[in-house]
Structures are given as C-alpha cells and as structure tokens.
Amino acid sequence: MGWFVFKDKKYKVDNRGFLENPEDWDEDFAIGMAPKLRLVDGLNDKHWRVIYFIRNTFDVMNRCPLVYIACKENRLGLGDFKKLFPTGYLRGACKLAGVTYRDVFIQKHWLEGNIDQISYIYKNKIYKTDVHGFLLDYNDWDENYAINKAYEMKMPDYLTEKHWKIIYYLREKCKKTDEIPTVYQTCEDNKIDLEEMEKLFPDGYHRGAVKIAGLRH
Amino acid sequence: MATFTCKNKTFEVDSDGFLIDFNRWDEDFAEGMASQIKIPHGLTGEHWDVIHFIRDTFSKTGRCPLVYETCRMNGLRRKELKKLFPAGYLRGACKLSGITYREGYLGQAHLPATAEDLNVISVEKTYRVDVRGFLVEPDDWDEYYAVHRAYDMKIPGGKLTEKHWQVIKFLRDSFKANNAVPTVYEACEGNQIDLEELERLFPDGYHRGAVKIAGLRVR
Numbered sequence: 001m002g003w004f005v006f007k008d009k010k011y012k013v014d015n016r017g018f019l020e021n022p023e024d025w026d027e028d029f030a031i032g033m034a035p036k037l038r039l040v041d042g043l044n045d046k047h048w049r050v051i052y053f054i055r056n057t058f059d060v061m062n063r064c065p066l067v068y069i070a071c072k073e074n075r076l077g078l079g080d081f082k083k084l085f086p087t088g089y090l091r092g093a094c095k096l097a098g099v100t101y102r103d104v105f106i107q108k109h110w111l112e113g114n115i116d117q118i119s120y121i122y123k124n125k126i127y128k129t130d131v132h133g134f135l136l137d138y139n140d141w142d143e144n145y146a147i148n149k150a151y152e153m154k155m156p157d158y159l160t161e162k163h164w165k166i167i168y169y170l171r172e173k174c175k176k177t178d179e180i181p182t183v184y185q186t187c188e189d190n191k192i193d194l195e196e197m198e199k200l201f202p203d204g205y206h207r208g209a210v211k212i213a214g215l216r217h
Numbered sequence: 218m219a220t221f222t223c224k225n226k227t228f229e230v231d232s233d234g235f236l237i238d239f240n241r242w243d244e245d246f247a248e249g250m251a252s253q254i255k256i257p258h259g260l261t262g263e264h265w266d267v268i269h270f271i272r273d274t275f276s277k278t279g280r281c282p283l284v285y286e287t288c289r290m291n292g293l294r295r296k297e298l299k300k301l302f303p304a305g306y307l308r309g310a311c312k313l314s315g316i317t318y319r320e321g322y323l324g325q326a327h328l329p330a331t332a333e334d335l336n337v338i339s340v341e342k343t344y345r346v347d348v349r350g351f352l353v354e355p356d357d358w359d360e361y362y363a364v365h366r367a368y369d370m371k372i373p374g375g376k377l378t379e380k381h382w383q384v385i386k387f388l389r390d391s392f393k394a395n396n397a398v399p400t401v402y403e404a405c406e407g408n409q410i411d412l413e414e415l416e417r418l419f420p421d422g423y424h425r426g427a428v429k430i431a432g433l434r435v436r
Contacts, residue, residue: 018436066416067423068415078405082402087400088400090436091400125348126346126347126353127345127348128343128346130339130344131339131365133365144348152349152369152370153371182305183306184303193295194284197285198283205284206307217233
C-alpha cells in the first residue's frame with residue numbers, strides 16, 4: 001500500500017502503483033501516471049479512447065474488458081496497442097484506467113449491501129486448495145471465494161439466491177454432521193429435483209456445488 | 218496405504234475406501250465393496266448397468282460422468298438412484314466403479330501420471346491461491362495445476378493442446394529468466410501468434426486465462 005501524488009492530489013495505490021479503488025480515479029491520475037508507463041509525451045485522444053472504453057465497460061458490465069475486446073472495439077491491432085501502451089494491457093492501459101480484473105466483483109447482485117466491497121476486504125487473503133481446486137480448509141471459505149469460483153467456472157446465471165441457499169445449506173449441514181450430505185439429501189432438504197440441481201450447478205454436485213461451498217470429500 | 222480384501226484379493230484403497238488405481242478394478246472389488254456401502258443384498262443388473270456406464274464413459278471420454286448424465290443415460294430418477302446406491306453417487310456408484318472425479322483428469326498430454334501419482338498429488342499437494350484463483354507462489358505450480366485450472370475454466374475442447382503448453386511454457390520460462398510476467402505483446406511475439414490466436418487458445422483472457430493457468434500473476 002502506498003500513495004501516488006500528482007498535482008497535490010493523493011491516490012491510494014498498491015505496491016505496484018495500481019489504483020486501489022476505481023472510484024478514486026480521475027483524469028489527473030492517468031495524466032500523472034502516464035510518464036511512469038513510458039508515455040513520455042502524455043496522453044493523446046487514442047489513449048483516452050481506450051482508457052474510457054475500459055472504464056465505461058467496467059461501469060456497465062462491472063467487469064474489466066479483456067484485451068481481445070479492448071483491441072477489437074477500438075479497432076486496434078496488437079501492434080497499435082503496443083505503441084499506445086508499451087508496458088502492456090494490464091500494466092499499461094488498465095493501470096491508467098484505474099480498473100483491472102481484480103475490481104470485477106464489487107457490489108454484485110444480492111451481495112450488495114450484505115457484504116461491503118468484498119474485493120477489498122479479502123484482497124490479500126490466501127486460500128489453500130488441492131489440485132482439483134477444492135479448498136483444504138472449510139474455514140478458509142468466504143462469499144468472495146464462492147463468487148470468484150463460480151465466475152471461473154462460467155456458471156450460467158452466476159450465483160443467484162437459489163445457489164446461495166444450497167451453498168449455505170451445504171456448509172451448515174457439514175458443520176453440524178461433519179459430513180457432506182449426499183446429493184439425494186441435498187435435493188430433498190432443498191425440495192429440488194436433480195434437473196433443477198443441474199441447472200444451478202451444471203459442473204456437478206461435487207465438482208460444482210460442493211466445490212463452490214468450500215467443502216471437499 | 219490401506220487395503221481392502223475380498224475373495225482373497227487385496228486392493229489398495231485410500232483412507233475412505235476408494236480404489237487407488239482404477240486399472241486394478243474388477244467386478245469382485247465392486248461386489249466386495251457393496252456390502253460396506255449399504256447394499257446388503259448384492260449387486261443387481263441395475264447396479265451393474267450404472268457401474269459399467271461410469272467405467273465406459275470414463276474409458277471413452279477420460280472423465281467421470283456427472284450424476285446428471287448417469288441418471289439421464291440410465292433412465293433413472295434421483296429416488297431410483299438413491300435406492301440403488303444409498304451411500305451417494307460419488308460415495309456409492311462411483312466408489313463401486315473405481316472411478317471418481319479424481320481420475321477425470323488422467324490421459325492428458327503432458328501429464329506423466331499413473332493413478333498412484335495422481336492419488337498422491339490429490340491428497341498431499343497444496344496450492345496457495347488468491348481469491349481469484351491465481352497462484353500466490355509460482356513455485357507451487359505444476360502441470361496438474363494447469364490441467365485443472367483449464368478444466369475449471371472450460372477451455373475450448375476441454376483439454377490443453379500442444380499450443381497451449383507452448384504458451385504456458387513460454388510464460389514460465391520468461392518469468393524465470395526475467396522475474397516478470399511477459400506482456401501480452403511479448404507473449405504473442407515470443408510464440409509467433411496473433412491476438413486472435415491467443416483468444417482462441419485462452420478465451421478467458423491473457424491474464425485471466427493464460428497467465429493464470431501458467432501459475433503466475435502480476436498483481
């Protein structure tokens with residue numbers, strides 16, 4: 001954690017100079033940061049178009065656009081992009097825009113209000129997993145882990161109220177009985193059939209629901 | 218290592234009674250194990266259909282079928298499956314078949330794994346990740362980790378190809394040499410691919426896909 005100072009303004013940054021909070025961003029941040037990213041002649045319209053594309057995408061989609069999309073949407077080839085942001089996409093364009101893939105899950109869906117800015121809270125937390133991606137320690141689990149896992153696994157509807165119900169059910173049951181309930185019991189206790197379970201967790205019961213709930217067999 | 222003995226045969230099993238090496242499976246194993254998992258009256262044709270379905274699917278596709286597929290393909294409702302395998306799908310049907318999701322990653326190129334290796338790795342190896350699933354310690358990385366992340370991310374085709382491995386190896390070598398993750402430009406140039414090709418290989422992104430699978434991270 002540190003500070004980046006420019007024009008008498010202070011911005012909270014991490015130890016690599018990335019803005020901590022996307023909401024703290026303003027144009028001065030980008031202007032001040034540019035020379036540090038090998039942009040000695042300042043930012044021109046092309047830079048700003050990309051920077052605002054990243055910020056606007058983030059505002060609308062709550063997600064930092066992929067480099068593929070940023071190139072395509074701005075009609076830039078990788079060579080053009082390199083000329084504009086020689087230090088990289090993440091370490092150039094995104095850094096100037098104050099948004100990276102880390103900032104994706106702030107205030108998401110139902111968690112809004114329940115968990116305040118979870119991305120920041122757990123930023124430096126370390127989770128131990130086995131090779132299959134199952135958490136080793138039940139107690140390491142948190143909602144942010146579940147959300148990110150679901151995202152990584154490309155869950156179709158993300159995590160809805162129904163998903164959370166199952167996740168919390170699994171965790172409570174496991175805490176009480178020290179055993180993961182069978183898929184039968186989980187279906188019965190949650191009054192859903194297997195088809196519904198598949199819709200919710202298409203990766204499987206163990207490989208989907210149990211994994212996201214931070215449990216492992 | 219624990220063992221399970223029935224009909225004068227001894228099988229190596231893990232601490233939960235799961236068969237270590239699916240190649241060592243035979244019908245005697247299933248019959249012997251059945252009574253241990255709440256199937257007191259032996260295995261019927263319906264049990265065998267499910268067991269053989271799981272094994273056949275594994276030998277064809279290299280992965281353990283999901284409970285959903287198994288029910289659908291065998292025309293079984295949940296309640297019927299429960300009657301057949303009261304201990305669960307994984308802990309019942311799969312256990313008897315000697316196949317679980319653990320075996321579902323064998324048979325991948327670049328994985329010199331025997332079932333024993335895989336079991337040791339599954340049980341003993343720990344990977345430290347941040348909340349987004351990026352390895353915290355690049356040294357924790359191994360090929361198994363890469364295969365599993367690719368699997369979780371649903372990489373197109375379900376498997377890492379030679380080309381994926383080429384990029385992954387480039388990233389790791391480059392990181393080792395320079396102590397820095399190469400930029401997306403360097404990665405494309407170093408592998409002589411354009412961005413479109415990189416997107417086809419790692420649709421999740423450069424950092425969120427390729428770099429993550431290579432066990433590296435920038436921030």
